[in-house]
Amino acid sequence: MIGRFERVVVIFGGRDENFRTFEGGKFEARTYEEMEEIERKFDALDHRSTYWQMFKDKYVKCSCGEEVPCGRFTNTCECGRDYGFDGSLLADRSQWGEETGEHWTEGY
Numbered sequence: 001m002i003g004r005f006e007r008v009v010v011i012f013g014g015r016d017e018n019f020r021t022f023e024g025g026k027f028e029a030r031t032y033e034e035m036e037e038i039e040r041k042f043d044a045l046d047h048r049s050t051y052w053q054m055f056k057d058k059y060v061k062c063s064c065g066e067e068v069p070c071g072r073f074t075n076t077c078e079c080g081r082d083y084g085f086d087g088s089l090l091a092d093r094s095q096w097g098e099e100t101g102e103h104w105t106e107g108y
Contacts, residue, residue: 002035004087005070006061010038015051024052060087 002008012024024045029035045052058070064079074090075083082090090096 002029002032002058004060005058006030006067007059008035009057009059010035010042011055011057012042012045013053013055014045058087 008029010027010029012026013021014024015021025041027038027041029038039054042052042054059067060070060083062068062077062079062081062083064077064081066077066079068075068077068081068083070083070085070087073085075085077083082093084090
């Protein structure tokens with residue numbers, strides 16, 4: 001596990017001096033050590049002649065057993081549980097906005 005996340009999928013993308021874009025690699029990490037290795041690979045890329053970016057797709061394991069991608073502000077499992085972008089389990093929607101008068105659809 002990497003913090004709350006079951007796994008992290010990392011994609012390197014780049015753009016050369018002529019603004020052509022390309023994918024430089026796709027990697028998956030399930031431990032901090034694997035994530036550090038991916039970051040070392042990213043750091044070893046030629047950053048002088050190419051503009052590189054690292055995109056991370058993070059997934060949590062729901063208590064129902066399903067993997068839930070956490071790429072949005074609110075991420076909902078098929079079983080109905082909601083997770084934040086940081087992988088934290090959110091309160092039931094019936095409790096959302098109780099203190100502020102907001103409706104749960106405003107954060108979705």
